[in-house]
Amino acid sequence: VQLVESGGGLVQPGGSLRLSCSASGFTFNSYAMHWVRQAPGKGLDYVSAITNNGQSADYADSVKGRFTISRDNSKNTLYLEMSSLRGEDTAVYYCVKSISPGYTSGWYDYWGQGTRVTVSS
Amino acid sequence: DIVMTQSPDSLAVSLGERATINCRSSQSLLYGSNNKNYLAWYQQKPGQPPELLIYWASTRESGVPDRFSGSGSGTDFTLTISSLQAEDVAIYYCQQDYSTPRTFGQGTKVEIK
Numbered sequence: 001v002q003l004v005e006s007g008g009g010l011v012q013p014g015g016s017l018r019l020s021c022s023a024s025g026f027t028f029n030s031y032a033m034h035w036v037r038q039a040p041g042k043g044l045d046y047v048s049a050i051t052n053n054g055q056s057a058d059y060a061d062s063v064k065g066r067f068t069i070s071r072d073n074s075k076n077t078l079y080l081e082m083s084s085l086r087g088e089d090t091a092v093y094y095c096v097k098s099i100s101p102g103y104t105s106g107w108y109d110y111w112g113q114g115t116r117v118t119v120s121s
Numbered sequence: 122d123i124v125m126t127q128s129p130d131s132l133a134v135s136l137g138e139r140a141t142i143n144c145r146s147s148q149s150l151l152y153g154s155n156n157k158n159y160l161a162w163y164q165q166k167p168g169q170p171p172e173l174l175i176y177w178a179s180t181r182e183s184g185v186p187d188r189f190s191g192s193g194s195g196t197d198f199t200l201t202i203s204s205l206q207a208e209d210v211a212i213y214y215c216q217q218d219y220s221t222p223r224t225f226g227q228g229t230k231v232e233i234k
Binding site: 034045046049058061094105106114 | 216
């Protein structure tokens with residue numbers, strides 16, 4: 001299993017960014033996928049999740065209305081569109097595979113290496 | 122949201138000694154239909170992403186050394202490293218996978234004394 005994130009970088013407050021996660025080594029359309037972030041020197045925070053078929057998504061309150069998760073099962077790719085970015089969104093963003101098709105329960109069995117997002121002027 | 126609280130925040134243990142990390146949830150993680158506790162433990166070494174150690178509170182992930190064990194039920198859980206090795210220096214997180222949003226404990230840093 002490989003999860004490779006990309007798209008991170010430096011962005012000004014109020015700006016936008018699109019993260020991607022390319023998945024391989026498993027049947028991508030069978031599993032829910034999540035984004036988890038880690039601010040510098042801090043712990044792990046759930047960001048968003050999407051069901052295996054892409055029909056349902058969930059968001060942390062802190063990003064609701066600003067972030068949009070999506071997936072393209074034909075390309076084995078997960079996305080996170082981030083807008084109205086704030087300083088507190090600065091973090092490493094991990095693409096994470098769940099063990100179940102839905103997002104309501106199930107642990108994470110594989111994590112990507114992460115992509116760093118820095119929101120600063 | 123379910124709040125996860127770990128203790129201690131950090132601990133220093135001599136090589137070969139036991140390390141014990143506690144995790145408490147604000148509500149029961151025991152799923153009645155299958156009698157499983159939806160609690161996972163992850164290890165994060167410096168500069169690396171987290172890795173799954175244990176799920177269902179006490180089931181070791183494939184490839185995880187048997188010095189790692191998990192126990193507990195309901196709201197109180199424990200991760201034990203029976204004989205600390207140098208490669209176990211890391212931050213350990215518990216996570217509830219009972220409901221969304223998934224929530225993590227604040228982490229426990231394990232160091233060598």
